[in-house]
Amino acid sequence: MPNPPAGEQLAAGGFRAGFSCFVGRPNAGKSTLANAIIGEKVAITSNRPQTTRHVVRAVMHRPGAQLILVDTPGLHRPRTLLGERLNDLVRSTWSEVDVIGLCIPADERIGPGDRFITKEISELKGTVVAVVTKADLVSRERLMEQLQAVDKLYDFADIVPVSAKTGKNVDTLVDVLSSHLPESPQLYPDDMVREDPERVMISELVREAALEGVKEELPHSIAVVIEEMEDEVSEGNERRRIYAEIYVERDSQKGIVIGKGGARLKRVGTKARKEIAALIDSRVYLDLHVRVAKDWQRDPKLLSRLGF
């Protein structure tokens, strides 16, 4: 019998898809590795990490699997309330991904920073793969020693040495991460490589405005999809025309978002419009609709439509 194609070996039980991110202490080589995987530098325009749940950096298509690489701000020792909020957000993003790549540089001893992060991620549901980065900087012997030291640190699902600089093992790493994804239908269309960061941020601004003051009542039951966006000239001025849909899970939540006589939705629109205008430096026409999508959090097809 001929060997099955690589993709079928990878996902013997069926198609796999899910989210992955790289974590690790500062300077561990996370961004360089993400760039090496994506194959080109992608400027991250997000300067609002505290509001962004996760920004999709890239969708990697493999036969039998789809790996979605998301960005997360790094965990750090909080000095301010904002720092704490940021850390909470990092943890919640980490807890949403399926596979975490913990980056540990080959050329530095394992230190307290690595142990701290390992402990944090060991408490999450996601599978943890150790990535020994910057392998090109050390000898074979030193690399072997580091792999053994990493092996003692935690019961990782896999340990993969890579060099983002030479490209060595970068493809293998994507295959290894993909092999730990849950079985799932494809989450993004075939031709999708990355999400437009501006679109993601605009939807986040609408989501934030819609949640303001009602977070207790609607913690995670809300998602925003930008249906249409175009630049137009109106009365001699350029403006961006945006149609967005706010999805909630239940009729009662729809009522909360809209408010009495639509008053609250109007305020949401005004606030989001001002912030979007500031973000894109243009006048904005914003059209908001609220829809009920029952159980969207559990429906993969709907989830991907909603940009998750």
Ligand SMILES: Nc1nc2c(ncn2[C@@H]2O[C@H](COP(=O)(O)OP(=O)(O)OP(=O)(O)O)[C@@H](O)[C@H]2O)c(=O)[nH]1
């Ligand atoms: N030789 C070599 N250098 C690397 C490699 N990967 C990253 N570096 C270097 O290591 C340094 C840190 O890399 P980054 O990718 O910025 O690390 P990071 O983990 O994203 O850092 P923070 O943003 O501080 O969290 C940079 O100077 C990179 O050029 C590698 O595979 N080989």
